[in-house]
Amino acid sequence: MDKLREECGVFGIYDPKGAVANTAFHALVALQHRGQESCGIAVNRERDVYCYKGMGLVTDVFNDKKILDNLSGTMAVGHVRYSTSGTAIPENAQPLVLHYIKGNLAIAHNGNIRNTAELKKEYERTGAIYQTTSDTEIVAYTIARERINSSSIQEAVSKSMDILKGAYSLVIMSPQKLIAARDKWGFRPLCIGKKGDAYMFASESCALDSIGAQYIREVLPGEIVVIEKGEMTSITEHVGKVPTSFCIFEHIYFARPDSVLNESMVYESRRTAGAILAADHPAEADVVIGVPDSGVAAAVGYAQKSGIEYADGFIKSRYIGRTFIKPDQSDRELAVRMKLNPLRSNIAGKRVVMIDDSIVRGTTCARIVKLLREAGALEVHVRISSPPFLWPCYYGTDVASREQLVSYTHTIEETRKLINADSLGYLGIERINELVPGGDCGFCNACFTGNFPI
Numbered sequence: 001m002d003k004l005r006e007e008c009g010v011f012g013i014y015d016p017k018g019a020v021a022n023t024a025f026h027a028l029v030a031l032q033h034r035g036q037e038s039c040g041i042a043v044n045r046e047r048d049v050y051c052y053k054g055m056g057l058v059t060d061v062f063n064d065k066k067i068l069d070n071l072s073g074t075m076a077v078g079h080v081r082y083s084t085s086g087t088a089i090p091e092n093a094q095p096l097v098l099h100y101i102k103g104n105l106a107i108a109h110n111g112n113i114r115n116t117a118e119l120k121k122e123y124e125r126t127g128a129i130y131q132t133t134s135d136t137e138i139v140a141y142t143i144a145r146e147r148i149n150s151s152s153i154q155e156a157v158s159k160s161m162d163i164l165k166g167a168y169s170l171v172i173m174s175p176q177k178l179i180a181a182r183d184k185w186g187f188r189p190l191c192i193g194k195k196g197d198a199y200m201f202a203s204e205s206c207a208l209d210s211i212g213a214q215y216i217r218e219v220l221p222g223e224i225v226v227i228e229k230g231e232m233t234s235i236t237e238h239v240g241k242v243p244t245s246f247c248i249f250e251h252i253y254f255a256r257p258d259s260v261l262n263e264s265m266v267y268e269s270r271r272t273a274g275a276i277l278a279a280d281h282p283a284e285a286d287v288v289i290g291v292p293d294s295g296v297a298a299a300v301g302y303a304q305k306s307g308i309e310y311a312d313g314f315i316k317s318r319y320i321g322r323t324f325i326k327p328d329q330s331d332r333e334l335a336v337r338m339k340l341n342p343l344r345s346n347i348a349g350k351r352v353v354m355i356d357d358s359i360v361r362g363t364t365c366a367r368i369v370k371l372l373r374e375a376g377a378l379e380v381h382v383r384i385s386s387p388p389f390l391w392p393c394y395y396g397t398d399v400a401s402r403e404q405l406v407s408y409t410h411t412i413e414e415t416r417k418l419i420n421a422d423s424l425g426y427l428g429i430e431r432i433n434e435l436v437p438g439g440d441c442g443f444c445n446a447c448f449t450g451n452f453p454i
C-alpha cells in the first residue's frame with residue numbers, strides 16, 4: 001500500500017508487584033499499529049537487564065507464555081519498530097541494551113536523530129564500535145558517555161538532550177530508575193499512566209487503556225520524568241525553550257483513533273477534518289465512504305456536516321500483516337484488492353464521496369478509485385483529510401523523497417486526472433489548527449509547508 005508508515009511505539013512500566021513483562025506485552029499489542037517489523041521487552045533484575053526481542057509481530061515474537069514468565073522484574077521497557085532509520089534486521093530490534101562502566105541501560109526510542117552522522121563520526125574517533133545501524137545506538141552511546149561525568153542517569157539524559165538534535169520520545173531503564181524523555185519540540189507523542197502503585201509511559205494512551213491504567217498526562221516537550229522507588233519527579237530545564245512542533249500526522253493518520261493526543265481524542269480530530277472538507281469541498285453525491293481505517297472517522301464527519309448518507313465502502317481484510325507481502329509493481333493491484341474489497345450494495349449506481357487520509361504517490365488512490373468504478377460507482381469524488389504532501393519528513397516517518405510525492409510533481413488537477421476521480425479536494429493547510437479543540441497546539445506541518453523546525 002502506498003502509505004506513510006508509522007514510526008515506532010515505546011512503552012515503560014514500573015510496578016513493585018511485578019508481572020511487568022506481561023503488562024508490557026499487552027501494551028505493545030495495543031501499539032502494534034506503530035511498527036510491525038520487530039519488537040522486544042527488557043526487564044530489570046537485581047542490577048542487571050534482561051531482554052527478549054525478535055523480528056515480527058508482538059504475538060509472534062512472544063508466542064510462548066514461558067518467554068514472558070522468564071522476564072520477571074519490577075520495571076520493563078518495550079518497543080515495536082518500523083525502521084525509519086537503519087534497516088529491518090534483528091540487530092536493530094529494540095529495546096537496545098547497553099552494558100557500560102556505570103552499569104546497564106535499556107533504551108526504547110521513537111523518532112529520528114538528525115545529527116546521527118556527525119555524532120557517529122565523532123564517537124568513532126574516540127574508539128566507538130557499533131552493533132546496529134540504528135540512530136538509537138547513537139542515543140544510547142551519547143547518554144552512556146555523558147553519564148561518566150554526571151552524578152545521575154537523569155543528569156546524563158539532560159546533558160544528552162543538548163547534544164541530540166531531532167525527534168525522540170525515549171523510555172530508558174537503569175537497574176533503579178525508569179525514565180521518559182521527549183525532545184524539546186515534542187514531535188512524537190509520549191504519555192504517562194498510573195494503575196495502583198504502578199507507573200507507565202506509552203507512545204499512545206490506547207496502550208494504557210488496554211492494561212486498565214489511567215491516563216495522567218503527556219510528557220511535556222523537553223521534559224524528563226523519572227520514576228524511582230515509586231516516586232515520580234520531573235525535570236523541566238529543557239521545557240519551553242523552542243516552539244512545540246507536534247506531528248499533525250499523528251492526528252490525521254498514525255495514531256489509533258481511540259488515543260488521546262494534545263488532550264483531544266484522535267477520532268474527533270479526524271471527524272473534524274471530515275466536517276471541514278464537507279464545508280470547503282462540497283460534492284453532489286449520494287453516499288460518503290471512508291478508506292479504512294483512518295478515512296472512516298473523516299467520512300463520518302463529512303456525512304454529518306453535508307447531510308449526505310454515510311455508508312461502509314469497503315471490507316478490509318484484518319488478517320494481512322503489513323510485512324506479509326512486498327509486491328512488485330504487477331502485484332500491487334492484487335495487494336490492494338486483497339486488503340480492501342468494495343461493498344457493492346453501498347456503491348453500485350451511486351455518486352460516491354471517498355475520503356482518505358493522504359495521497360503519497362497516487363498509485364494506491366488510483367487503484368481504489370478503479371475498484372469503486374468496477375463496483376458500479378457512477379462518480380467518485382475524492383477528499384483527502386490532509387493538505388498535499390510536498391516535502392519529505394525527517395522526524396521519524398518514512399515520507400518519500402520529494403520526487404516521489406505526486407503533489408510535488410503534479411498540480412491538483414493533474415493528480416485528479418491521474419487517479420481518475422471526478423473531483424479532488426484536500427484539507428487546507430490554514431485549517432490544520434482547527435483539528436484540535438482550542439486551536440494551535442504547536443504543530444509540525446513541514447511535510448506540507450517545508451517549514452522544518454530543525
Ligand code: SF4
Nearest residue numbers: 247393395444446447
Ligand atoms: Fe509529521 Fe510531517 Fe512534521 Fe514529519 S514533517 S513530523 S510527518 S508533520
